[in-house]
Amino acid sequence: xxxxxxxxxxxxxxxxxxxxxxxxxxxxxxxxxxxxxxxxxxxxxxxxxxxxxxxxxxxxxxxxxxxxxxxxxxxxxxxxxxxxxxxxxxxxxxxxxxxxxxxxxxxxxxxxxxxxxxxxxxxxxxxxxxxxxxxxxxxxxxxxxxxxxxxxxxxxxxxxxxxxxxxxxx
Numbered sequence: 001x002x003x004x005x006x007x008x009x010x011x012x013x014x015x016x017x018x019x020x021x022x023x024x025x026x027x028x029x030x031x032x033x034x035x036x037x038x039x040x041x042x043x044x045x046x047x048x049x050x051x052x053x054x055x056x057x058x059x060x061x062x063x064x065x066x067x068x069x070x071x072x073x074x075x076x077x078x079x080x081x082x083x084x085x086x087x088x089x090x091x092x093x094x095x096x097x098x099x100x101x102x103x104x105x106x107x108x109x110x111x112x113x114x115x116x117x118x119x120x121x122x123x124x125x126x127x128x129x130x131x132x133x134x135x136x137x138x139x140x141x142x143x144x145x146x147x148x149x150x151x152x153x154x155x156x157x158x159x160x161x162x163x164x165x166x167x168x169x170x
């Protein structure tokens with residue numbers, strides 16, 4: 001599988017990889033693909049992460065067990081492409097009140113207010129902050145204040161859209 005990920009992938013190749021790893025009987029291939037997200041070759045790691053963002057809902061559930069590992073990776077990741085892809089994977093996962101991590105809430109709040117961070121990452125962090133903070137009224141108030149603070153700065157259309165979506169939920 002490593003050699004498949006070593007070059008620029010097309011949409012059809014991504015779909016083929018998803019089909020190859022589809023179903024519970026291919027969980028061992030999903031694990032191999034997941035290990036390739038840690039590969040030293042950036043292209044291989046990015047392509048493996050990109051493949052996971054295209055998983056259908058049933059296969060995406062396999063990643064739920066990797067939830068904390070993915071969060072840990074976000075906290076340490078310096079490559080913006082890998083970070084964006086990991087955040088995309090996390091956006092497809094549930095955040096339960098009893099397992100929410102304050103370090104990840106803090107990470108999301110810091111990133112969404114960082115004007116130097118890429119807009120896509122800021123928008124993802126905004127949505128992830130809401131998904132985690134929605135369980136507590138006092139945290140929702142903090143999120144509302146944060147969103148009001150960033151509303152004064154120029155926002156990209158994507159970030160503005162994420163901002164409006166979350167504000168409607170608040």
